[in-house]
Amino acid sequence: xxxxxxxxxxxxxxxxxxxxxxxxxxxxxxxxxxxxxxxxxxxxxxxxxxxxxxxxxxxxxxxxxxxxxxxxxxxxxxxxxxxxxxxxxxxxxxxxxxxxxxxxxxxxxxxxxxxxxxxxxxxxxxxxxxxxxxxxxxxxxxxxxxxxxxxxxxxxxxxxxxxxxxxxxxxxxxxxxxxxxxxxxxxxxxxxxxxxxxxxxxxxxxxxxxxxxxxxxxxxxxxxxxxxxxxxxxxxxxxxxxxxxxxxxxxxxxxxxxxxxxxxxxxxxxxxxxxxxxxxxxxxxxxxxxxxxxxxxxxxxxxxxxxxxxxxxxxxxxxxxxxxxxxxxxxxxxxxxxxxxxxxxxxxxxxxxxxxxxxxxxxxxxxxxxxxxxxxxxxxxxxxxxxxxxxxxxxxxxxxxxxxxxxxxxxxxxxxxxxxxxxxxxxxxxxxxxxxxxxxxx
Amino acid sequence: xxxxxxxxxxxxxxxxxxxxxxxxxxxxxxxxxxxxxxxxxxxxxxxxxxxxxxxxxxxxxxxxxxxxxxxxxxxxxxxxxxxxxxxxxxxxxxxxxxxxxxxxxxxxxxxxxxxxxxxxxxxxxxxxxxxxxxxxxxxxxxxxxxxxxxxxxxxxxxxxxxxxxxxxxxxxxxxxxxxxxxxxxxxxxxxxxxxxxxxxxxxxxxxxxxxxxxxxxxxxxxxxxxxxxxxxxxxxxxxxxxxxxxxxxxxxxxxxxxxxxxxxxxxxxxxxxxxxxxxxxxxxxxxxxxxxxxxxxxxxxxxxxxxxxxxxxxxxxxxxxxxxxxx
Numbered sequence: 001x002x003x004x005x006x007x008x009x010x011x012x013x014x015x016x017x018x019x020x021x022x023x024x025x026x027x028x029x030x031x032x033x034x035x036x037x038x039x040x041x042x043x044x045x046x047x048x049x050x051x052x053x054x055x056x057x058x059x060x061x062x063x064x065x066x067x068x069x070x071x072x073x074x075x076x077x078x079x080x081x082x083x084x085x086x087x088x089x090x091x092x093x094x095x096x097x098x099x100x101x102x103x104x105x106x107x108x109x110x111x112x113x114x115x116x117x118x119x120x121x122x123x124x125x126x127x128x129x130x131x132x133x134x135x136x137x138x139x140x141x142x143x144x145x146x147x148x149x150x151x152x153x154x155x156x157x158x159x160x161x162x163x164x165x166x167x168x169x170x171x172x173x174x175x176x177x178x179x180x181x182x183x184x185x186x187x188x189x190x191x192x193x194x195x196x197x198x199x200x201x202x203x204x205x206x207x208x209x210x211x212x213x214x215x216x217x218x219x220x221x222x223x224x225x226x227x228x229x230x231x232x233x234x235x236x237x238x239x240x241x242x243x244x245x246x247x248x249x250x251x252x253x254x255x256x257x258x259x260x261x262x263x264x265x266x267x268x269x270x271x272x273x274x275x276x277x278x279x280x281x282x283x284x285x286x287x288x289x290x291x292x293x294x295x296x297x298x299x300x301x302x303x304x305x306x307x308x309x310x311x312x313x314x315x316x317x318x319x320x321x322x323x324x325x326x327x328x329x330x331x332x333x334x335x336x337x338x339x340x341x342x343x344x345x346x347x348x349x350x351x352x353x354x355x356x357x358x359x360x361x362x363x364x365x366x367x368x369x370x371x372x373x374x375x376x377x378x379x380x381x382x383x384x385x386x387x388x389x390x391x392x393x394x395x396x397x398x399x400x401x402x403x404x405x406x407x408x409x410x411x412x413x414x415x416x417x418x419x420x421x422x423x424x425x426x427x428x429x430x431x432x433x434x435x436x437x438x439x440x441x442x
Numbered sequence: 443x444x445x446x447x448x449x450x451x452x453x454x455x456x457x458x459x460x461x462x463x464x465x466x467x468x469x470x471x472x473x474x475x476x477x478x479x480x481x482x483x484x485x486x487x488x489x490x491x492x493x494x495x496x497x498x499x500x501x502x503x504x505x506x507x508x509x510x511x512x513x514x515x516x517x518x519x520x521x522x523x524x525x526x527x528x529x530x531x532x533x534x535x536x537x538x539x540x541x542x543x544x545x546x547x548x549x550x551x552x553x554x555x556x557x558x559x560x561x562x563x564x565x566x567x568x569x570x571x572x573x574x575x576x577x578x579x580x581x582x583x584x585x586x587x588x589x590x591x592x593x594x595x596x597x598x599x600x601x602x603x604x605x606x607x608x609x610x611x612x613x614x615x616x617x618x619x620x621x622x623x624x625x626x627x628x629x630x631x632x633x634x635x636x637x638x639x640x641x642x643x644x645x646x647x648x649x650x651x652x653x654x655x656x657x658x659x660x661x662x663x664x665x666x667x668x669x670x671x672x673x674x675x676x677x678x679x680x681x682x683x684x685x686x687x688x689x690x691x692x693x694x695x696x697x698x699x700x701x702x703x704x705x706x707x708x709x710x711x712x713x714x715x716x717x718x719x720x721x722x723x724x725x726x727x728x729x730x731x732x733x734x735x736x737x738x739x740x741x742x743x744x745x746x747x748x749x750x751x752x753x754x755x756x757x758x759x760x761x762x763x764x765x766x767x768x769x
Contacts, residue, residue: 147476167543171677175478365576369572
């Protein structure tokens with residue numbers, strides 16, 4: 001931008017024929033009207049480009065937020081429901097088996113509800129996919145869709161044999177539980193890991209720093225500054241209304257994007273800290289609790305040869321205790337409701353552990369019937385209390401996540417359209433403002 | 443207006459994901475059948491113990507006199523210790539219908555072996571309720587470790603006495619005489635052992651039945667399928683994953699009774715004398731158990747137990763197995 005300075009505006013000198021059209025144009029462009037035309041062209045192109053790129057950037061942020069609200073958020077909830085209901089279905093069908101051929105109606109209902117919820121969550125997870133994602137037979141969704149019905153079939157076979165008093169029912173029950181442990185649960189775990197990774201990715205996309213927007217806005221402002229300096233020096237007028245309007249529109253656009261983005265960044269940060277990350281910690285705790293409960297019932301199903309299950313119980317329970325404390329410290333400053341739920345869960349968890357010790361004492365002491373009785377009543381009750389507290393805490397943090405994402409989304413409302421309109425105002429202001437000066441040369 | 447439209451088109455074009463549609467390559471859904479935990483094919487195993495180093499594996503320690511009363515156990519220190527401790531820990535099977543199985547209606551373990559174990563508990567404590575008789579469920583594979591570690595006082599299981607096992611455990615006199623046979627589905631055209639050539643045959647891990655099947659004198663050899671419990675074999679037969687199950691007739695009769703579309707056929711026909719296993723260095727307990735067995739075989743209790751559990755499956759039996767002793 002090394003525009004010539006001092007000389008007053010003069011009409012270009014007649015151009016000698018022999019220097020040709022190109023030279024003629026070059027000569028023309030060095031004159032004041034030529035420079036003004038160049039500024040006009042540059043400002044129009046720049047403001048449209050800045051408008052488009054800023055709009056694209058805002059749009060991709062809005063898209064990421066939309067994904068969080070309508071896709072990765074709900075999908076990670078679905079994956080978590082799926083894992084939970086499958087775990088619980090397995091623990092429940094084992095404990096139904098423990099109670100003999102005539103399982104209590106409530107236990108059967110619970111198993112049926114678990115299975116219905118698992119199918120429902122699976123349908124949601126599958127519906128969000130392209131058919132190509134299901135082509136790989138080793139993908140978690142393929143395994144889950146093809147094996148869940150097999151699992152249900154085995155449990156029903158086991159139940160039919162149990163009703164007839166035939167021990168082959170127990171073999172089918174063990175086969176079902178093995179299928180759950182070795183195939184379905186690992187697939188559900190992989191699905192949950194994938195969905196939470198997708199969610200974290202969307203959060204990153206929604207919360208990237210607005211570098212492009214700011215750079216583009218500043219570049220346009222610099223260009224406008226030089227245009228106005230040139231116009232002022234050549235025309236001896238302090239203000240050019242068109243260019244002032246253009247500068248104002250650019251500033252408003254930049255500030256609008258900045259303020260909206262800062263709002264989004266804060267909301268997404270909260271959705272992460274108080275929403276999804278706390279949810280993950282709570283879900284981990286819940287999964288550990290379910291694993292401990294499954295191992296507790298399987299120890300009794302295995303009757304005397306359940307040392308491996310008892311060891312699994314010990315591990316899952318230690319992990320549960322650790323997760324509860326960790327989640328509680330995560331929630332200590334941000335969420336007193338969740339903190340309270342977790343305090344209750346920690347108390348219930350230690351009560352459960354006490355009952356479990358009694359269960360083991362009874363079983364190891366040879367009183368199998370009392371052990372089963374305790375496991376299906378007091379231990380089941382304490383486990384349910386822990387699970388219910390965690391469920392409520394998860395509902396709470398999920399609601400916070402949804403609330404924050406939705407307000408982040410609304411912080412961007414109209415920004416895309418606004419940015420485009422302001423870019424058009426900038427372009428129009430530049431054209432009109434410079435046109436008025438240019439007219440004076442005609 | 444044109445400009446606005448142009449910009450909007452640009453923005454929308456950039457914002458919408460422009461993906462090229464590729465045709466979905468459909469893969470044939472794999473038929474992935476569930477299997478019992480730990481099910482595994484076995485193609486080679488050492489032949490069943492033909493080891494006669496112990497002489498006659500049926501011969502146990504002779505009882506020293508008639509069965510003593512529960513309060514006169516001075517000659518039986520191990521038994522006295524069990525009585526003082528208040529618990530007899532017995533390793534049992536929960537998968538052999540009517541021999542040792544968990545009754546799904548009650549959740550209790552019942553059967554021929556359990557009633558024999560109860561007779562032993564009665565001889566020690568004068569009663570045989572759950573307070574004094576503590577059951578520990580063992581799979582065929584787990585018996586060896588439980589006996590070596592002394593986790594159980596007795597194992598009353600479908601456990602055959604042989605010299606290889608005498609190396610790490612002691613046995614009572616034979617309390618049940620079984621024979622290895624074959625279980626197939628009704629539509630299996632069975633013409634003797636030769637029909638098993640190249641077929642998949644199920645048996646439990648570490649059982650003598652499995653070793654005998656894998657080494658059966660037919661060509662090609664049958665392929666063994668090892669599982670944890672006998673009912674797992676019935677599951678695999680019903681799921682068409684094996685062609686036959688081969689083991690003791692007691693077990694097979696229990697399986698056949700649970701599936702009317704199966705039949706027990708002759709084949710292999712090896713004797714499987716069951717004895718009660720006792721951890722090593724407890725000779726007095728072995729002698730005590732043998733005294734209990736002598737008593738129930740002579741006073742009709744054994745036949746009553748047989749008639750309750752096994753007669754409906756295998757028909758009547760002439761007499762209890764005769765005890766043999768090493769002196």
